[in-house]
Amino acid sequence: MITERDYESEAEIQWCPGCPNFGILQAFKGALVGLQKAPHEVCLVSGIGQAAKLPHYLKCNFFNGLHGRAIPVALGIHVANPQLTTIVVTGDGDCYGEGGNHFIHAIRRNPDITVVVHNNEIYALTKGQASPTTRQGEKRTIQVKGVDIAPLNMLSIAIIHDCTFVARGFAGDIDHLKGLVTEAVNHTGMSYVDVIQPCITWGTHPVSWYKERVYRLGEDYELSDQEAALKKAMEGGDKMPIGILYRTSPREVFASRFRKAVTDQPLAKLPLTGREKMAGFLSEFRPGGQ
């Protein structure tokens, strides 16, 4: 029986006291315990930023890499050991800014990984600059007159490119978020959860501002309707729908052809190519010889 204690880390948490990141951490724990995943079956992958520190606070395998580069690292892990539950924990700067290219191409590959983006609309660790999701007009420490470029709507991009699981959660609604993470991890194929995470230190709006605007998608919401999902993802102004926006029947998962042809085991377990076999390969380069 896996309990929350199995996931207790001894590392000192460096987040600001009261940060909604604690809620996201709690949702992760709850989801993994609910799924009865043992810590050694889970691998968290992150880049740099406050969100990217989460793997230190949840006791399991983790790779805390470079800014923006969590997804390619996760892809390598996903191929090398398909038995792991691989989850990318990242932020809006990490995933949509520095790592935007990797995110877009990951959707095309459809790896069986989960990507959770703590979206606080700000660069918090570097003390308050605009992020790709900062709303136009809001002031940041570099953008002192207000951000004058348009924010990025990665949910829409993911839906347009048929990411097989697209959801949005809210760090202030832990139970709901726990449910989303659970479904995301259970989903076969790339699952992507954007989490609205108010920044209580640098952000423009308090948590209550978000609470007033966030609403849960109704039970009658049709998950597999791409156009309706796109509409929801683009809902602007004072409405922020949370829940699974889009889910499609799984298409071929990244590396599945290789797994069928070669192995579905960790690649470390494959035996070496011996001398005899290699001599055979080399003989193909010996015209007229044996």
Next chain:
Amino acid sequence: MAQGYAVFAWQEYESRIRGGQNSYSIRIGEKPQNAPLLEADILLCLNEGALAKYEPLLKRDGILLAQKEVRERMITIPFGKIAKEEMGNKVYANTIALGALVAMLGIELETLQAVIGQRFSKKGDEVVGANYAAAEKGYTLADKGCKDMCPWRLPKRRERYYLITGNQAIPLAAAFAGCRFISAYPMTPSTGIITFLAREEDRLGVFAEQAEDEIAAINMAIGASYAGAKAMTATSGGGFALMVEGVSLAGMTETPLVIVLGQRPGPATGLPTRTAQGDLLFAINAGHGEFPKVVLAPSDAKDAFHKIVRAFNLADEHQTTVILLTDQFLADSSFSIEDFELDEIEAFSYLTDSSEIENYKRYQLTDNGISPRLYPGQSEHLVAADSDEHDEQGHITEDLAETAVAMVQKRLVKLKGLQKEVKPPEEFALDEADAVLIGWGSSRQAILEAVDLLKHDGVKVGMIHFTELWPLPDFGFPEGKKYWSVESNATAQLARLLRSEYGLVFEGMVARYDGLPLTGQYIRSRFNDH
């Protein structure tokens, strides 16, 4: 090759998809001589533009094979006209020319026909038959003109050599070394490596992925390696520039990684399809911060095979990055090899047996800096990796006085272990030598030929040749010699390295940086001009 001779083939081509003037040089001998020559005995020009560009390469007493009469010592066959008018399709022009060339070399027509039969067998009897006829036509036409002019006879021999390019030897060797993962972004001259592995993915069991950029490529390889698969990437200078933060990440996380850096002239896009040795210091110094790495530079395709296996072994044992420096010349040239000597190499895996471990610490401090390495999911032990400075468990640390300092030392002490493993440079004819040519990587055979040519000029010259360049080995340079650096770059990068590491003083340098490979004759003339 089918006739039992050793062949060396070198190609140079323009950076375009079709057309332009490209050349393919073939050197034939009874023993492997894997280096290009400056001058040719026979020049076959398939069009007039080729004649204008390449005629200077033909020896004065050499023989030209072309479509229009332009000089005395030549064989004139209008391949295109014959193909079109007599065979009904201009595509046969090449086979007609090939038939003529084979006649000039004094090889039996049957040998060529057997090769044609094999090459075109999948295209059906009709195509094979037409090519037979085209070859015979060219052969007969040239044979008449050849009688008094062509001195060459290449009768059948029993010897059989491997003919392989650097970019074929490298992926095969990687598979032998236990590589299971390659991710790369296409960039000349490295693209052949992932192409080969992707095509042979099922047979060799190496997963191959074309990444969206070089940054993704190196990070995917690092992820795969962390998760237990021996992994590599391949690129050229510009792509490597993008990968450099990843080199640093591999250094910090102590993740084994093999990178093939196929050099071409820079800076920036440079000459995309040409050769150079211009990234030596870049490779050695790649990555922010201080951490150990290994830089190897094989001398030919066989050495590349052995060095790749060595690269994977060193990377795995020392949990470090190994960069293999090749270049367009080594990547694309076809080398004749008598024997790969597979008995001399062995692939090792240094992953720790998880049952031997009680409390696992990924970055456990040890005397030699090497910590036990498990992969995630191997056992119940949890495996951490962190790009931040970290403690033994892999968690972020701000403990400067103890943990940070200990971790810097832990990583750097691995360099000492590596230094014991690197091989000293090859020495040739040093005792007698007044002057010593020092080179590295793919220029070995050219330098050896220069030594031989200079001997005939009455100059006593030796060679010191490096294939393992970082960390540098313990090595004593003999005193009283005049040292010359011989490199395919403009600033004598190896000389700068040896000056700073050994205090070695140089007399002069042969620096070639026109995008073409070093040859024995080129080195000799530059040396003598001095």
